[in-house]
Amino acid sequence: MSDIYPAKLYQIDNLRLSLADMTQKPLIGAAPRLEILKGLSFDIPKGEILGIVGGSGSGKSTLGRALVRLLEPSSGTIKFDGQDITHLPETVLRPLRRRFQMIFQDPMSSLNPRHRVGQIIAAPLKLHGISNPKQCALEALDHVGLPRKFAARYPHELSGGQRQRIGIARAIALKPEFILADEIVSGLDVSSQAQVLNLLETLVKDLGLTLAFISHDLSVIRRLCTRILVLHQGQIVENAATAELFANPQAAYTRELLDSIPLPDPNQIWT
Amino acid sequence: MQFFQSVLLRLSTTFVTLLGVAVIVFFVIRVVPGNPIAMMLPPGATESDVTRLTALYGLDKSIPEQFLIWISGVIQGDFGTSITTKQPVLQLVLNRLPATLELSVMALIIAIILGGLMALTGTRLRGTKTEAAIDVTNGMALSVPDFLWGLILILTFGVLLPIFHISGRVTPSLQLPFTTNFYLTEAVLRLRFDLWLDIAAHMFMPALALAIPLAAIIGQLLKQSLKETMHLDYVTLARTKGYSETHVILHEALPNAILPTLTLVGVQFTFLIGGTVIIERLFSYEGLGNMAIDAVINRDLPLIQGIVILFAVIFTGFNLLVDLTYAALNPRLRHA
Ligand SMILES: Nc1ncnc2c1ncn2[C@@H]1O[C@H](COP(=O)(O)OP(=O)(O)OP(=O)(O)O)[C@@H](O)[C@H]1O
Ligand SMILES: [Mg+2]
Numbered sequence: 001m002s003d004i005y006p007a008k009l010y011q012i013d014n015l016r017l018s019l020a021d022m023t024q025k026p027l028i029g030a031a032p033r034l035e036i037l038k039g040l041s042f043d044i045p046k047g048e049i050l051g052i053v054g055g056s057g058s059g060k061s062t063l064g065r066a067l068v069r070l071l072e073p074s075s076g077t078i079k080f081d082g083q084d085i086t087h088l089p090e091t092v093l094r095p096l097r098r099r100f101q102m103i104f105q106d107p108m109s110s111l112n113p114r115h116r117v118g119q120i121i122a123a124p125l126k127l128h129g130i131s132n133p134k135q136c137a138l139e140a141l142d143h144v145g146l147p148r149k150f151a152a153r154y155p156h157e158l159s160g161g162q163r164q165r166i167g168i169a170r171a172i173a174l175k176p177e178f179i180l181a182d183e184i185v186s187g188l189d190v191s192s193q194a195q196v197l198n199l200l201e202t203l204v205k206d207l208g209l210t211l212a213f214i215s216h217d218l219s220v221i222r223r224l225c226t227r228i229l230v231l232h233q234g235q236i237v238e239n240a241a242t243a244e245l246f247a248n249p250q251a252a253y254t255r256e257l258l259d260s261i262p263l264p265d266p267n268q269i270w271t
Numbered sequence: 272m273q274f275f276q277s278v279l280l281r282l283s284t285t286f287v288t289l290l291g292v293a294v295i296v297f298f299v300i301r302v303v304p305g306n307p308i309a310m311m312l313p314p315g316a317t318e319s320d321v322t323r324l325t326a327l328y329g330l331d332k333s334i335p336e337q338f339l340i341w342i343s344g345v346i347q348g349d350f351g352t353s354i355t356t357k358q359p360v361l362q363l364v365l366n367r368l369p370a371t372l373e374l375s376v377m378a379l380i381i382a383i384i385l386g387g388l389m390a391l392t393g394t395r396l397r398g399t400k401t402e403a404a405i406d407v408t409n410g411m412a413l414s415v416p417d418f419l420w421g422l423i424l425i426l427t428f429g430v431l432l433p434i435f436h437i438s439g440r441v442t443p444s445l446q447l448p449f450t451t452n453f454y455l456t457e458a459v460l461r462l463r464f465d466l467w468l469d470i471a472a473h474m475f476m477p478a479l480a481l482a483i484p485l486a487a488i489i490g491q492l493l494k495q496s497l498k499e500t501m502h503l504d505y506v507t508l509a510r511t512k513g514y515s516e517t518h519v520i521l522h523e524a525l526p527n528a529i530l531p532t533l534t535l536v537g538v539q540f541t542f543l544i545g546g547t548v549i550i551e552r553l554f555s556y557e558g559l560g561n562m563a564i565d566a567v568i569n570r571d572l573p574l575i576q577g578i579v580i581l582f583a584v585i586f587t588g589f590n591l592l593v594d595l596t597y598a599a600l601n602p603r604l605r606h607a
Contacts, residue, residue: 068511090516097513110504114526124512174512 009178009210010044010067015076017066036062038234039076044212046177049204051225051242052214053257058231060214064180067212068100069093081177098128101171105183107163111155117141118151121170128174140173143206144199161192165199172203182214197224218261222246230254274598281594285587292583293345293576297338300575307354307570328354341576350580351573355566360577364559368581369452370440371551371558375544377455377474378481382543383536385482386489393490394497394520405490412487417546421480421553428476436473438555445469477554481546485539492535496528503527530597537593541586 017037025031036059044050052060065071066078069085077086080100085093104110111120118137125133138148144165155163164184171179181200185193201224204211215221221228221242228245230238230253237251249255308324325331329340344351350360393405415423429437441447441454445466449457455474458467500506501524509523510516548560555561559578566574 094513097511102511104504106504110508112505127513
């Protein structure tokens with residue numbers, strides 16, 4: 001049964017989200033609302049690596065922040081593991097938060113410069129009552145392929161790629177079911193990119209994670225993801241398995257995106 | 272090692288600054304009109320009386336010569352004798368210093384508590400009416416200088432609603448068992464909380480007048496830096512880890528937002544000490560500032576010099592302390 005209907009970790013139904021547009025705020029009175037997400041519906045099955053692509057400003061980060069409930073949707077529902085979390089108040093969300101984690105684009109600004117790496121990884125574990133947080137933090141470092149002695153370092157004593165691994169270690173140390181990665185390789189050079197992507201792939205398999213990977217780089221998405229969601233101006237224009245999407249793109253916008261991949265298929269040059 | 276070198280460098284520049292202050296104050300108060308000898312003599316004193324007294328205080332010599340005599344004394348710890356009271360300047364100044372220090376520190380503590388509370392409450396309740404009210408209060412506190420706050424406090428709490436003392440340092444009829452002039456500190460150490468209460472009640476109004484503008488500055492700057500820090504990714508991440516908003520503000524944002532405020536407090540604290548001159552006068556508080564005004568009125572040149580030098584030592588010493596604390600608190604500087 002589970003082969004035909006794999007269990008769904010996320011069920012999103014007609015998700016809408018609007019934010020106050022501060023640039024249009026009149027001197028007196030409320031700012032007009034700007035609808036960023038315009039009715040999205042999709043599922044994320046357990047164990048999937050979902051790629052979210054789209055142009056700048058298409059709403060990828062906003063969708064990601066709604067999934068981990070840093071933002072509250074205006075309407076629609078987000079179900080996480082069967083539980084409706086759309087409008088849960090912060091106090092009810094807090095114990096749940098361990099289960100969906102997030103990794104940010106800028107590894108420097110996402111690490112508190114005043115704390116040592118070990119403390120950065122271990123502190124949230126204590127909060128959630130996980131026993132032996134120090135040991136868990138060291139194991140998380142093992143998982144991301146960093147030496148344990150890095151636990152004593154400050155973030156500014158690491159390279160960009162190493163910092164991004166710390167970001168990953170911090171997320172997986174909490175043993176979450178879901179991780180949202182927002183443009184996490186954009187700031188890295190090609191070889192560190194490949195390393196981080198390999199690492200993510202291994203972790204997803206080994207730890208049984210579900211991953212949503214936001215990127216504007218289709219070649220990265222193609223390499224990593226099992227399924228792809230194409231966003232355009234706050235709407236889903238295509239939602240297909242990776243191979244299918246690349247072989248037979250349905251939406252005009254997807255074709256546009258595919259055409260803009262910087263390295264064209266070498267065969268095309270001769271036709 | 273580098274840390275040690277920079278401390279040495281700062282110490283030597285501090286010394287040069289102090290020497291500069293000594294030169295300037297010495298020459299300026301001799302150029303402005305007013306003759307201390309003329310103010311000391313009774314009406315009808317003869318010309319020879321004037322010459323005799325002038326020679327006695329060394330005021331007949333050329334100004335550079337006077338400076339050399341004075342500065343060589345200062346280096347040996349002799350600041351000369353007050354013309355009006357005939358007592359050693361150093362002793363007079365050191366007797367008054369504790370009163371001013373206690374007042375300034377109390378004002379600083381009040382300012383940090385008030386300013387910190389305003390910034391933290393404003394950040395926690397951002398976007399609400401409370402935040403707007405805090406911003407308005409802050410702006411008002413900023414736009415009124417300390418001596419006007421002094422007058423306002425005297426009118427409200429001294430005249431209309433007399434619950435605090437608005438004059439002096441302690442109720443004169445009280446028997447004080449103190450051996451130093453750090454009354455407030457000694458009252459605590461001797462467990463004389465009755466005296467402590469009386470002294471604190473005398474200090475509260477002048478300290479509050481000094482504290483309000485500084486509290487407003489602290490509140491404004493700290494809130495601004497908190498606001499910037501709250502947008503950083505690691506603060507957002509702390510939220511995704513399930514920390515409460517208050518925890519996020521206090522543990523993630525505050526330690527990283529506090530450095531600019533700390534530097535500012537250092538600079539502003541010296542202004543606050545400067546403010547004691549007028550505030551002590553308004554509240555008849557027997558500190559250095561009050562003595563400075565008397566010294567200027569009486570043209571007591573050695574006393575003025577001594578007070579100015581002491582103020583300069585406090586200012587530069589405090590700035591040095593702030594710089595060192597700053598370096599110690601910032602891991603990036605510490606390891607650089
Ligand atoms: N706090 C906010 N207030 C108002 N509008 C916002 C806010 N944050 C984002 N937006 C707007 O929402 C839209 C979607 O933003 P979002 O950050 O989700 O885009 P994105 O797809 O992640 O883009 P990028 O690839 O550049 O990161 C943009 O048009 C943006 O201007
Ligand atoms: Mg984005």
